[in-house]
Amino acid sequence: MDQQSLNPETILMQAADNALSGGSVGQPITYEKIPTQIFADSKDASNAVAQEIADLIRQKQKEGKNCVLGLATGSSPKTVYARLVKMHKEEGLSFKNVISFNLDEYYQMEPDSIHSYHRFMKEQLFDHVDIPKENYFLPDGTIPAAMVRDYCTSYENKINAVGGLDFQLLGIGGNGHVGFNEPGSLINARTRLITLDHSTRAAAAMEFGGLHKVPRKAITLGVAPILSARRIVLLAWGERKASVIKGAVEGPVTERNPASYLQAHPNVAFILDESAASELTRVKSPWAVDSVVWDNKMIKKAVTHLSQSLKKPILKLTDKDYNDNGMSDLLAQYGAGYEININVFNQLQHTITGWPGGKANADDTNRPERAQPAKKRVLIFSPHPDDDIISMGGTFQRLVDQGHEVHVAYQTSGNIAVADDEALRFIDFVVDFNKEFGISSPEATKIFTDAKDFLRHTKDSEIDTLEIRHVKGALRRGEAKATCRFVGIPTANAHFLNMPFYETGTVQKNPIGEEDIKIIENLIEEIKPHQIYAAGDFADPHGTHKVCWDAIEAALGRSKHKNFMKDCWVWLYRGAWAEWDIYEIEMAVPMSPDQVLKKRQGIFKHQSQKDGVVFQGEDSREFWQRAEERNQGTAKLYNNLGLAEYEAMEAFVRWKF
Incomplete structure (x- = not known):
C-alpha cells in the first residue's frame, strides 16, 4: 500500500476485513490485528x-x-x-x-x-x-x-x-x-x-x-x-x-x-x-493460541483462569470444562481434571498464612515463610512515606504484634505529593506555635516566612525552593512517625533515607546514583534483616516505586555474598493501584474486619494525603478506599476459587536472588 492510499475510508475497510482468523495448519491462531x-x-x-x-x-x-x-x-x-x-x-x-x-x-x-x-x-x-x-x-x-x-x-x-x-x-x-x-x-x-x-x-x-x-x-x-x-x-x-x-x-x-x-x-x-x-x-491464555509447556506455573495460571472465567470453584471444574476451553492436552498429559484441581487448590491453600514472619515451633513444610528464627529482623522499604501502611498495613501490624523486630525505611521524602495549601497550613501552625510560647528563632522564622511568600506567589514555571521541600518533607515525616507509633514500633526504627535522586522539586526525577544505592546497602548491612519487604509496583519505569526498587536490587546484588544474606528472604508487595495475579501470589495474609478498620485508621495518620490527593490519578477514591477494596477483592477472589472466606487479604510474591 502506498502513501496515497492512507485515507480514512481505506483504513476502515482494511480494519473491517482484518477479522479474527486462524493460521494455516500447524500455525498458531492469532487474535491480534496489529503487529x-x-x-x-x-x-x-x-x-x-x-x-x-x-x-x-x-x-x-x-x-x-x-x-x-x-x-x-x-x-x-x-x-x-x-x-x-x-x-x-x-x-x-x-x-x-x-x-x-x-x-x-x-x-x-x-x-x-x-x-x-x-x-x-x-x-x-x-x-x-x-x-x-x-x-x-x-x-x-x-x-x-x-x-x-x-x-x-x-x-x-x-x-x-x-x-x-x-x-x-x-x-x-x-x-x-x-x-x-x-x-x-x-x-x-x-x-x-x-x-x-x-x-x-x-x-x-x-x-x-x-x-x-x-x-x-x-x-x-x-x-x-x-x-x-x-x-x-x-x-x-x-x-x-x-x-x-x-x-x-x-x-x-x-x-x-x-x-x-x-x-x-x-x-x-x-x-x-x-x-x-x-x-x-x-499472554493471558496462551493455551488458546498455541501449544504450551504445561509446567506448574502454567497449570496454576490456566486452572485459576478457567475457574474465574466459568465462575466455578476449582474443585468443581470437570473434564468437560477443560476440553471445552482449549485445555484437552493438559488432561491428556496429566490425567483426570479432578487430580489437577486438587493440586492447584492445595497450592493456593498453602499461600494463606496469618503468620507473615513465620510461625515458631510449627511445621513449615507447606507454609510460605520459615518457622525459624522465631523472632525475625524485618526491614520494610516504603518508597513514599505512606506506602507501608497503604500496601501492607495489615501485615505490618501482624509482624509487630507477633514480636518481630520491625524497621521501616522511608526511601524518599514524598515532598512533591504535598499540596501547597497543606504546606501553608503547616507553616501557619509552626509560626503561631512559636508566637504562643515565645519561642524566638530568627533563622527559622525567615525560612518559614520566605517559604510562605514563595507559595503565595509561585508561577507554573517555578519549582519548589529548597525551603519549601524541607517544609513539605517535614510534614510527611511527622505523618510517617505517627503511623509507626500507631502500629507500635519505636520511632527509632523508622529510617528516613531521603534518597537524593528524588530531590529535584519536580515529578521528573534524576536517575539513581551511587549515593542512592549506598544508602540502601548501608541500612541493610546495619539491620541484617531476615525479611525484606519492598514495593513491586513497576507500572511506570520512571516512577518512584520502580526507581526505588532499582536501588534496592542494586544494593542486594552487592550484599548477596555476605553471610547474613543467606538467611534473608525478599517479599514484594503491590501499591494501591493493582494486585498480583492470583497464580503469582506466594503469600496471602488475611485480615479480619477489625484489622481492616485498624489499617484504615493507620492510613488516616497521613492527613496531607487525605481529602484531595495531589497525585489522585484516574481513580477518584482516597487511598484508604483503594487499599480496602483491593484487599477485599483479593479475599473475594480466593473465596470464589473455593477457598476460605476472609474479609480482606494482602498479597506478596517472593523475589529470589
Whole structure:
C-alpha cells in the first residue's frame, strides 16, 4: 500500500476485513490485528525503538535527505530519548538532518512552564543533541483562541511541506487516546484544539500538583495526519495500559478507543513490556493460541483462569470444562481434571498464612515463610512515606504484634505529593506555635516566612525552593512517625533515607546514583534483616516505586555474598493501584474486619494525603478506599476459587536472588 492510499475510508475497510482468523495448519491462531512485539522490560523495548530511529536517521543521511520525525511526550518515550542522546554523545549519531514535529501541547501553556511539552522535549532530547533549533516544531499553547484554527492548519502544512512524517512515535492514554485525540475522535480528525477527557486530566494531575491545575484543553495533531506517517510505533508500559492495549490490538475499530484506528495501517508496530501485554490473549491464555509447556506455573495460571472465567470453584471444574476451553492436552498429559484441581487448590491453600514472619515451633513444610528464627529482623522499604501502611498495613501490624523486630525505611521524602495549601497550613501552625510560647528563632522564622511568600506567589514555571521541600518533607515525616507509633514500633526504627535522586522539586526525577544505592546497602548491612519487604509496583519505569526498587536490587546484588544474606528472604508487595495475579501470589495474609478498620485508621495518620490527593490519578477514591477494596477483592477472589472466606487479604510474591 502506498502513501496515497492512507485515507480514512481505506483504513476502515482494511480494519473491517482484518477479522479474527486462524493460521494455516500447524500455525498458531492469532487474535491480534496489529503487529505487536513484547519485551521483557521497557528498557530493552526502548533501546530497540531508539535503534530503529537511529538507523532511519543514518539511512536518510546516506541518501542526502532529511529525516522527518513525529515525537511524543509523557513517561513512555523517556528512555527512547535518553538512549538517542547517549548514541549522539558516544556513537556520533547526528541530528542535523532531523526535522521533528511534536504531537501536542496543553492550552493555554507558556513554553517555559515546568509542565509544558516544549520544556519537556528540550530537557529530554533537544538540548542534548545537535538538532538545529529551526528544525523542531511543537504546537504553540499560547496562540489566541481566534487564531487557533488557522494555526492548526498551518502546522499540518509545515509537515506536508517537508514531505510528511517518516516515523511517528506514539504513547497511549488509559482511555486509548493517541496524541490528545480523545475517545470520540473520528478517523478523519485534523489537527485542532480539543477538550481533554476527565480521565486524561486525572492521569496528568500528578505532574501538575492537583487536578484543578491541569489545563482543560490542548492542541493535538489529528488522527488523519498521524495515520499518514509512513511508519508508526506505539509504546506502552505497565499493567495500567493492558486493558486498553487489548482493545486496540484485538478489539474492533472504534472511536471509543482511538488507538484501534491503527489496526489497518500498513507499517505499524506496538512495542510493549510484559505488563502492558498481560491482557493479550497469547499472554493471558496462551493455551488458546498455541501449544504450551504445561509446567506448574502454567497449570496454576490456566486452572485459576478457567475457574474465574466459568465462575466455578476449582474443585468443581470437570473434564468437560477443560476440553471445552482449549485445555484437552493438559488432561491428556496429566490425567483426570479432578487430580489437577486438587493440586492447584492445595497450592493456593498453602499461600494463606496469618503468620507473615513465620510461625515458631510449627511445621513449615507447606507454609510460605520459615518457622525459624522465631523472632525475625524485618526491614520494610516504603518508597513514599505512606506506602507501608497503604500496601501492607495489615501485615505490618501482624509482624509487630507477633514480636518481630520491625524497621521501616522511608526511601524518599514524598515532598512533591504535598499540596501547597497543606504546606501553608503547616507553616501557619509552626509560626503561631512559636508566637504562643515565645519561642524566638530568627533563622527559622525567615525560612518559614520566605517559604510562605514563595507559595503565595509561585508561577507554573517555578519549582519548589529548597525551603519549601524541607517544609513539605517535614510534614510527611511527622505523618510517617505517627503511623509507626500507631502500629507500635519505636520511632527509632523508622529510617528516613531521603534518597537524593528524588530531590529535584519536580515529578521528573534524576536517575539513581551511587549515593542512592549506598544508602540502601548501608541500612541493610546495619539491620541484617531476615525479611525484606519492598514495593513491586513497576507500572511506570520512571516512577518512584520502580526507581526505588532499582536501588534496592542494586544494593542486594552487592550484599548477596555476605553471610547474613543467606538467611534473608525478599517479599514484594503491590501499591494501591493493582494486585498480583492470583497464580503469582506466594503469600496471602488475611485480615479480619477489625484489622481492616485498624489499617484504615493507620492510613488516616497521613492527613496531607487525605481529602484531595495531589497525585489522585484516574481513580477518584482516597487511598484508604483503594487499599480496602483491593484487599477485599483479593479475599473475594480466593473465596470464589473455593477457598476460605476472609474479609480482606494482602498479597506478596517472593523475589529470589
